[in-house]
Amino acid sequence: MKYQITDSNGRRTLAFRGQLTFADRTALDPVISQALAGGVRELDVDLEALDYMDSAGLGMLLTLRDRAGKSGAQVRLAKPRGDVKELLSLACFDTLFAIES
Amino acid sequence: MNQIPAVLDGGTRILIVDDERMNRTLLEVALSRSGYATVTAEDGLTAWELLDATPDAFDVILLDRRMPRMNGMELLTRIRADDRLKYLPVVMQTASTSTEDVVEGIKAGVFYYLAKPLNLQLMLSVVAQAVDERQLLRRLQDDLAKHSIALTLLDTGVFHFRTPEEGNMLAVALAHICPGSRNLMVGLSEIFTNAVEHGNLSIKFQEKSRLLEEQRWSDEIARRLTLPEYAGRRASVTVERQADRVNFIVCDQGEGFEWRDYMDIQPARAFSAHGRGIAMARRMCFDRMEYRGRGNEVVCTVYTPTATATPPTEPPAPTFDGGEFTCDMALARTMQAGLLPSDRTLAELEHGTRLRISGVFHPSTDVGGDIWGVIPLDRHRVAIYLADFSGHGVTAALNTFRLDTLIRHMRADQDKPADYMTRLNREMSRLLPVGHFCAMLYGVVDTRISQFTYAAAAASRPLVMNLSSREVSQGDGKGLPLGISPSAVYEPRSLSFPPGSLLFLYSDALAEARRADDKAIGCPGVARLLPRMVEDGSATDAVSLVEAILHSSGDTARVNDDLTAVCCLRAADG
Numbered sequence: 001m002k003y004q005i006t007d008s009n010g011r012r013t014l015a016f017r018g019q020l021t022f023a024d025r026t027a028l029d030p031v032i033s034q035a036l037a038g039g040v041r042e043l044d045v046d047l048e049a050l051d052y053m054d055s056a057g058l059g060m061l062l063t064l065r066d067r068a069g070k071s072g073a074q075v076r077l078a079k080p081r082g083d084v085k086e087l088l089s090l091a092c093f094d095t096l097f098a099i100e101s
Numbered sequence: 102m103n104q105i106p107a108v109l110d111g112g113t114r115i116l117i118v119d120d121e122r123m124n125r126t127l128l129e130v131a132l133s134r135s136g137y138a139t140v141t142a143e144d145g146l147t148a149w150e151l152l153d154a155t156p157d158a159f160d161v162i163l164l165d166r167r168m169p170r171m172n173g174m175e176l177l178t179r180i181r182a183d184d185r186l187k188y189l190p191v192v193m194q195t196a197s198t199s200t201e202d203v204v205e206g207i208k209a210g211v212f213y214y215l216a217k218p219l220n221l222q223l224m225l226s227v228v229a230q231a232v233d234e235r236q237l238l239r240r241l242q243d244d245l246a247k248h249s250i251a252l253t254l255l256d257t258g259v260f261h262f263r264t265p266e267e268g269n270m271l272a273v274a275l276a277h278i279c280p281g282s283r284n285l286m287v288g289l290s291e292i293f294t295n296a297v298e299h300g301n302l303s304i305k306f307q308e309k310s311r312l313l314e315e316q317r318w319s320d321e322i323a324r325r326l327t328l329p330e331y332a333g334r335r336a337s338v339t340v341e342r343q344a345d346r347v348n349f350i351v352c353d354q355g356e357g358f359e360w361r362d363y364m365d366i367q368p369a370r371a372f373s374a375h376g377r378g379i380a381m382a383r384r385m386c387f388d389r390m391e392y393r394g395r396g397n398e399v400v401c402t403v404y405t406p407t408a409t410a411t412p413p414t415e416p417p418a419p420t421f422d423g424g425e426f427t428c429d430m431a432l433a434r435t436m437q438a439g440l441l442p443s444d445r446t447l448a449e450l451e452h453g454t455r456l457r458i459s460g461v462f463h464p465s466t467d468v469g470g471d472i473w474g475v476i477p478l479d480r481h482r483v484a485i486y487l488a489d490f491s492g493h494g495v496t497a498a499l500n501t502f503r504l505d506t507l508i509r510h511m512r513a514d515q516d517k518p519a520d521y522m523t524r525l526n527r528e529m530s531r532l533l534p535v536g537h538f539c540a541m542l543y544g545v546v547d548t549r550i551s552q553f554t555y556a557a558a559a560a561s562r563p564l565v566m567n568l569s570s571r572e573v574s575q576g577d578g579k580g581l582p583l584g585i586s587p588s589a590v591y592e593p594r595s596l597s598f599p600p601g602s603l604l605f606l607y608s609d610a611l612a613e614a615r616r617a618d619d620k621a622i623g624c625p626g627v628a629r630l631l632p633r634m635v636e637d638g639s640a641t642d643a644v645s646l647v648e649a650i651l652h653s654s655g656d657t658a659r660v661n662d663d664l665t666a667v668c669c670l671r672a673a674d675g
Contacts, residue, residue, distance in 0.1 A: 022226060022492065024229075026113060026135070026136060026137070026229055026233075029136075030136055054613070055489070055491045055492075055540065055582075058538070058582070059536040059537060059538065062585060063536040066535040090578060091559040091581065091582055092579060092580055095581060096585070
């Protein structure tokens with residue numbers, strides 16, 4: 001997993017690249033803290049460059065959502081495609097997250 | 102000596118032991134990029150000095166096998182022999198992949214083998230898994246401590262059990278009563294099983310040898326449990342706490358046995374497949390063991406560590422291959438396999454409903470996060486389910502036990518998949534921590550109306566194939582995974598299931614298996630391959646179907662996760 005965090009016009013974006021899998025879960029924790037730092041209210045998770053995600057990846061999105069909720073931030077998933085988009089749809093994640101295509 | 106870097110709470114530190122500087126640097130860079138703190142040592146002896154001085158500093162060790170001064174195997178042996186370090190996961194890297202070397206390592210307690218040259222991706226995923234299991238063990242130890250606070254309040258108590266499974270469950274629960282006592286769970290489960298099998302069900306030693314040889318052991322237990330002369334028999338355990346000890350008094354309603362012959366391992370039985378349990382429990386798990394009367398009552402005693410009590414003799418250290426942990430994992434694996442439907446259950450089901458059901462269960466580690474099962478409803482209907490928990494290893498496996506317990510206790514609405522799934526989800530949402538969930542398909546095959554009615558929670562599409570036309574109908578697996586939101590509601594869906602059809606359910610590991618060209622088989626791939634695999638009519642059970650699908654491209658596709666599949670065959674005249 002590779003990631004980048006950017007701020008522009010009051011919105012923060014966390015962009016993932018490559019794969020989000022079981023192997024990444026310990027590494028993700030500090031990334032989430034960093035993405036939610038400074039009392040951010042809205043967080044876009046950009047999935048455009050994410051090629052693959054497994055069920056553990058879904059679990060990480062849930063952890064992110066939970067931690068964001070606790071710090072009063074809204075999470076929006078943006079631009080999922082291919083297998084990632086299919087997995088989100090299979091798991092009905094549109095009932096949990098705002099998903100912007 | 103190396104400086105041990107400070108880590109934040111919940112941070113993870115890894116010790117890299119390798120004599121080649123290049124390798125150390127490579128591992129260091131890869132691991133620190135993934136957020137781990139690392140410390141390096143250039144040989145076994147340096148590593149040992151570090152571990153000995155700071156036994157709590159590390160979560161995982163990455164160990165090279167061949168090194169000067171002290172090699173990897175020697176260091177591993179020292180680690181496993183040290184009470185402070187014995188549960189520390191060790192990932193061994195080796196250039197030699199000879200079976201003997203690997204077996205030697207596994208016996209000595211290697212968590213995982215990595216072949217050289219190293220695949221960094223694989224290395225990271227193995228390390229992550231080792232870290233997980235390490236943290237789970239720490240959590241379980243905390244849990245055990247919490248539970249035992251409640252159980253230390255128990256002065257006397259009587260528990261009854263009828264089946265070996267109930268005995269095992271009780272053993273796990275009662276093991277909490279003496280925190281820190283070695284192998285208590287293993288010992289209690291041994292004695293409880295004996296009370297049922299040799300006590301209440303009157304199976305003799307020679308009989309057991311024969312049944313084991315003919316692979317009819319578990320079927321015979323199941324059969325006897327239903328016979329009128331045995332069905333009403335219960336075993337009991339009375340727990341009695343005294344100032345310096347806890348007594349477990351186990352009674353069964355059998356005729357007793359010549360217990361004196363079994364208190365030590367007799368040379369005559371040294372190579373027998375069984376008959377060592379009592380001697381082992383006596384030597385390794387209890388401080389005292391005393392049979393009474395004709396042998397249907399036994400008192401097992403564990404001394405509690407108080408200032409005044411001194412046990413007469415210290416029990417010798419356990420001598421299982423690879424230590425206690427391996428032994429517990431083997432037990433966990435057996436217990437998990439025991440959750441799945443037995444051949445006997447499936448044969449009876451076929452006799453009653455004329456549906457032939459088979460399954461495959463391949464955990465990717467010792468224990469898996471998948472489970473499947475059947476619930477016979479009546480002569481026309483059977484419920485079939487397949488569940489796949491997020492993650493792998495011990496964490497996911499514990500969740501399969503939770504689900505199994507839920508299903509065994511939630512009897513209402515078993516014939517209404519959508520309602521049942523909605524209720525299961527409510528319970529799972531209460532039980533599972535954030536980030537954990539379960540993909541599941543639960544359905545009822547009804548031969549009277551020739552339908553498979555099901556509910557799905559992020560499962561692979563159920564497939565029904567017409568055996569004569571080879572046409573495959575695909576269902577819909579869409580749904581919120583179980584355990585995320587208690588208010589989720591599941592809807593009923595159905596597929597037509599006429600005589601001469603085959604129903605195939607599988608966990609996503611099959612679709613995600615990668616062929617030699619690194620392409621995944623994919624769900625459409627499974628649906629496309631299924632009719633080709635039953636072409637000659639021979640592969641109509643889950644094992645051969647899964648094998649055939651994995652081998653369809655010539656090579657064996659690589660499976661990276663727990664793989665489970667269930668197949669239900671309805672004959673043309675069924």
